[in-house]
Amino acid sequence: MPTRRQFLVLSSTAALTGLLSETPASAADTAQPYASYWHPATILDWDPSTDRDAKYNRSTVPLARRVVPAGPANAHARPNEARVQALVAYAPTSGNPAQGSLDINYYATNYWQYIDELVFWGGSASEGLILAPNPTVTDAAHRNGVRVIGNVFLPPTAYGGQIQWVRDFVRREGDRFPVADKMVQVARHYGFDGWFLNQETAGGNTQLANDMRDFIVYMKKSGLRVVWYDAMTDSGSVSWQNALTARNRMFFEQSDEMFLNFWWSTQGLANSASLARQMGRSPYDLASGVDVEAGGYNTSVGWASIFPEGRPHVTSLGFYRPEWTFKSATGPADFYARDNRFWVGPNGDPANTTTTANWKGVAHYVTELTPVTTLPFVTNFNTGHGRKFAVNGTVRSTQAWNNLSLQDVLPTWRWSVTGSATLVTPSLDWDDPYDGGTALKITGTPQSANDVRLFATSLKLTGGSQFEIVHRTGTGPSRLQAVLRFGTTERVLDLGGVSGAWRRSVFPLGEHSGATLTEISLRVLPGAAVTAFIGRIGVTNPVMTPPAAPSGVQVEQVSRTNATTASARLTWTRSPGAIRQYRVYKAAGAERIFLGGTPNDAYFVPAIPLNAGETAQIEVEAVSEAFDVSPPARISVTGTP
Incomplete structure (x- = not known):
């Protein structure tokens, strides 16, 4: 297959392994909770009451409302037309810490104002095919009004895919789809917004295609969003259309959106938009894929096919792997410079995107959105x-x-x-x-x-x-x-x-x-x-009283990480009212050492300064949206040998 197609199928096995700079220790040694992943058969056994990591993988930040600014930066950009979808891989499929890690080197997505939907990309035949997003990603995205979508990657047979996995995925029990039921349960428990379905395994037939369509219809009844990737066709074969055609319209018809494969043409996108309208759908429910994994803003893109000058946008835009800005950088400052150029353009100013460069920045075409719509x-x-x-x-x-x-x-x-x-x-x-x-x-x-x-x-x-x-x-x-x-x-x-x-x-x-x-x-x-x-x-709007402290703080597990440091799983009962986050400290006399934080009511503390036999006082305080702080709730932790 052509090299660009290989980016899509290889990234989950080869490229993903380089995203974190540290190798996670085993869960048995550190109690480290990890982000969840499954095969179609194993997700059927998932139960949040028995999965000891499930409570640490929950996002609790609601999806913020966003609006077009009263004074947008760029007169060239067009509001309320094309949307931007980003397919991002943050970490390996397995061994992905649920709540962050002790390393500054991370793809800290922060141009949310140009993104409408983030797909948590990943998956591999050897590890797992169904990925739930980290709660950290969902928390940040939701605070900025961006939906987060989990990923299903059913890989080509050349990269370990098995047609039986596809059959297991769409298997029925009466009028139910058991895997869909579990995926709905996962999304609701973890707090994200839907699923991206990427079916690239060869060997299917018409019946399998019909089953996949019915699976989408069934899942959509839950209220979750479903995004379809342009690969499987109505015959069950895998044939990338690079457009909306008669071969894939049955899947788009039942989905909220479709991500079009990368090899589109000007005429193909125009035809796709026309067909979408004939179907009673918005052409902006189609995202024209742009593969930036290898080249970032050095990628050659036919922008005029999506954003014709002086005319309405043709379709939406889908970026595959914009975290190139992080992976190619020499450090945080370089990452931020590259990220700015990617989203805003070479001038570094969203109000001034005039340049002879092919890559003018997303701000040249798409009007920014703001989630700052509610006090405080x-x-x-x-x-x-x-x-x-x-x-x-x-x-x-x-x-x-x-x-x-x-x-x-x-x-x-x-x-x-x-x-x-x-x-x-x-x-x-x-x-x-x-x-x-x-x-x-x-x-x-x-x-x-x-x-x-x-x-x-x-x-x-x-x-x-x-x-x-x-x-x-x-x-x-x-x-x-x-x-x-x-x-x-x-x-x-x-x-x-x-x-x-x-x-x-x-x-x-x-x-x-x-x-x-x-x-x-x-x-x-x-x-x-x-x-x-x-x-x-x-x-x-100032309040007279700070938030109440969390209650019922418990230590689920303490693990020795080295001679002077331990890790711990903590849980507590949430404070009443709207809480922005909980912060965890070690108190030692007048000194307070920050250990981490979360909007959740469960947090893994990766490193507590704690010698063997030492007893440390741990404090958990609630922080309101206005950064008013509660009195601390306290619990003692004793270091084991």
């Missing part, structure tokens, strides 16, 4: 990985980490700066976080007032609403102003002179009660060189 809104610019972890300006851990469950909503526009002559440079900084692993950093010597557009919002304010910002500067005054926009009007807030320490400023917004806040920007005034760090921005 608070961000610490936490990207979901880091070299350290800070809490309210104090570093509580110097351990590298990744955990997308803790990721905040990041700036809508990265980076859009207006002004004349020399402009300041915004970036995300891992060296000096305020809360989490990263902060916003602005440097430069502006020769005019520079506006740094940050967040598109749609927040209806009340009489008690307030704006808060935490920032500091290296030396001298900050010369920073916050600019809040309400449609065509704006309010400018002077942040005053700050040097050295973090400073929290709060501005009442009661005079804007009933108005809708549509944008948050920062203005940097000219005068001299500036180095400013912004640790938090928020719009809240």
Whole structure:
């Protein structure tokens, strides 16, 4: 088969093995819970009450509502047309830690504003074919209003596929499909949104194709989304159509979307869109596949076939393996530069995508969306990985980490700066976080007032609403102003002179009660060189009482990882009300060491500083959406020899 086709079938066995830089220890040694995967026969035995990892694999973040910004960045992009689907492999099929790991090197997806749906790609014949997403991925995606889809990979026979697995997959019991029932149970228990069906095993017939169609109809009754991949046809054979045709329309007809194979043509996509409309479907339910696993933004793409200049988009866009930006990078800074170029374009500004380059960035075509639609809104610019972890300006851990469950909503526009002559440079900084692993950093010597557009919002304010910002500067005054926009009007807030320490400023917004806040920007005034760090921005309605502490904290298992460190499985009863996350610490006198966090009520602590025979006090506190913190719930853990 052609090389590009091999990317799709080989990635689950060969390429996936290189995504994590560490080799996980065995579950028996460390109690490490892993993300779930099955073959069609083994999923039938899955029961969340007996799967000891199931509680650690649950996502609890609801899917946020998103809207088109009142002032989109790019006049060329077209809103409410093409959607973007991303097929992403985060880790190996097996040995994939459920709740993050102690390593900064991770594909911390953070251009969610251009993604509508994320497919958790993976699977291999030797490990498993049905993959449930990590809860960390679902938590981050949902916070940004992006649906997450589990993956079914029924591989070609040349790569270990067995036609019997396909038959097992669609096997009926009366009017039921047992595997579908289990997949529905998995998705509901784990909190993700549907399944991507990639059937590439040869040897099928018409009956098997009809069974697969009926399987989709049956699963759709659950309310889950089903995405079909263009491979199996109505005859049961595998024949990539690279279009919507009479050969695969029976599957598209029953699915929510179809991912078209990579070898499409201009005419083929036009015909596909026309046929979709004839079927009473939106052409944007078809995602034209673009394979970027090998080349990222160096991939040659016939963009005009999908996005004809000056005319409506033809179909949606489907990226296969955009985590190239991470896998090809030399480190986190390089990854973020590559990711910015991939999504925003070579100019690094979503408002300016004019370039002679073939790859102009997704922002050139697709209008960004914002999930900042509900009060309270608070961000610490936490990207979901880091070299350290800070809490309210104090570093509580110097351990590298990744955990997308803790990721905040990041700036809508990265980076859009207006002004004349020399402009300041915004970036995300891992060296000096305020809360989490990263902060916003602005440097430069502006020769005019520079506006740094940050967040598109749609927040209806009340009489008690307030704006808060935490920032500091290296030396001298900050010369920073916050600019809040309400449609065509704006309010400018002077942040005053700050040097050295973090400073929290709060501005009442009661005079804007009933108005809708549509944008948050920062203005940097000219005068001299500036180095400013912004640790938090928020719009809240303050509450008088913090959240209640979680209760019933229990230690399920403690395991020795080395002479000075242990791991532990913890569970607790959730606090009442809306809780953003729970944070876990080791308390030692006045010192508190951050051990990790989750929105869930079960967390695997990968590394507790704990000598043999030592008893440590573990604290679990609830954190609200506005970052109000509960009193801690406590439990003791004793290190074993």
